[in-house]
Amino acid sequence: MSTLYQDLIEANIGKVLENEPLAKHTTMKIGGPAEIFIEPSNSEHLTKAFRIIKKHNVKWRAIGRGSNLLVADQGIEGVVIKLGLGMDDFELNGDTLTVGGGYSIIKLATIISKKGLSGLEFSSGIPGSIGGAVYMNAGAHGADMSKILVKAHILFEDGTLEWLTNEEMKFSYRTSILQEERPGICIGAVLKLQKGEKENIVAVMQKNKDYRRDTQPWNYPCAGSIFRNPLPNYAGQLVEDAGLKGYQIGGAKISEMHGNFIVNAGGATAQDVLDLIDFVKKTIYEKYEVSMETEVEIIGLK
Structure with a gap:
């Protein structure tokens, strides 16, 4: 990976970092490191970086402003590409x-x-x-x-x-x-x-x-809606009806404002959130025989 890192640095494509904590780049403030993190300075530099990544045949994925995203505690292998400054014209x-x-x-x-x-x-x-x-x-x-x-x-x-x-x-x-x-x-x-x-x-x-x-707990770090609405039902209403608002595992807590939000109440890990998601899925199915699917994108799991 160090050769890839060096090639990206020499290509002068924008910001290039090693072992960058992704908790700094997600609205939930959770996530382990990206082996290599790049923020291309424009679309031409993105294309140039992409050619280098493909030449080295490593995994990659893109993120934006980090909402609707849960990054695993162990981080992400390969390259994380952030579309930010320079890609915002x-x-x-x-x-x-x-x-x-x-x-x-x-x-x-x-x-x-x-x-x-x-x-x-x-x-x-x-x-x-x-x-x-x-x-x-x-x-x-x-x-x-x-x-x-x-x-x-x-x-x-x-x-x-x-x-x-x-x-x-x-x-x-x-x-x-x-x-x-x-x-x-x-x-x-x-x-x-x-x-x-x-x-x-x-x-x-x-x-x-x-x-x-x-109606939504934006005063806490969160990723937005956790579950897709299992129409004609609404995820938040099902969670509220099941009495789960306020339920907490580790630092992850179901918002007391909205049942479809899990917030980082302090020091939450991705595993705390995953455990809470699984608990909600199991509870809702047992009570209502409704299967809950996540809307938040979960990345980095091996």
């Missing part, structure tokens, strides 16, 4: 927005709302990046990325770059083609917005933000 042309995969979706939604453009109101309060939002078809309040995405710029495992249309992304509930069928990194996206009344758009944004503040 955007260009607005009328009601069409071209944006880098590393751009904060909250920040973008705020900027766009003030320009009287509608379509991103649902994302107010979602602490992720555009790339991650496309990857998992992030959504809330009855809307999601599939409603506004025109096409996505994807870097695939073999190093090829390709634009995929909305249809080719095969979006469904919190899912896209990138998760299993064709693993890749969303490095950019083109979004189609709609012109509207700025005051109305900003008001909806504020309403969504207030709802999240009043």
Whole structure:
């Protein structure tokens, strides 16, 4: 791995670190080290780094702002690529927005709302990046990325770059083609917005933000919703009905505000969270015969 590290350093592609604690890069503040951690300074440097990674034939994975993510305590083998600074440009042309995969979706939604453009109101309060939002078809309040995405710029495992249309992304509930069928990194996206009344758009944004503040425990480190809603049921309601709000294993605790959130109440390990997830799954199935599936992405387990 040291040869790979040296090659990446010499390539001058941006930030390159060894054994970087991923707890510093996740909203849950949990996670062991990445053997090599890189934050490319632009899309060209990302492509250059990717060629070096493939040449060394090591495992890799991408992260954005670290929300919706639980990293194992033992960390991640190979290379972790963070889309951040340098991958966060955007260009607005009328009601069409071209944006880098590393751009904060909250920040973008705020900027766009003030320009009287509608379509991103649902994302107010979602602490992720555009790339991650496309990857998992992030959504809330009855809307999601599939409603506004025109096409996505994807870097695939073999190093090829390709634009995929909305249809080719095969979006469904919190899912896209990138998760299993064709693993890749969303490095950019083109979004189609709609012109509207700025005051109305900003008001909806504020309403969504207030709802999240009043119902979700963002004062604690957390990863967002832990479970997918097993429709027609809602995960948070099932957990609350089962009397599990406030239940704690180690430093991991089911939020007393919202049953579908597990918070880091202090010193939580990934194993604490995994044990709590398993406990919830078992309890809900025993009580209601409903199978719970995780929405949070769990990575680094061997």
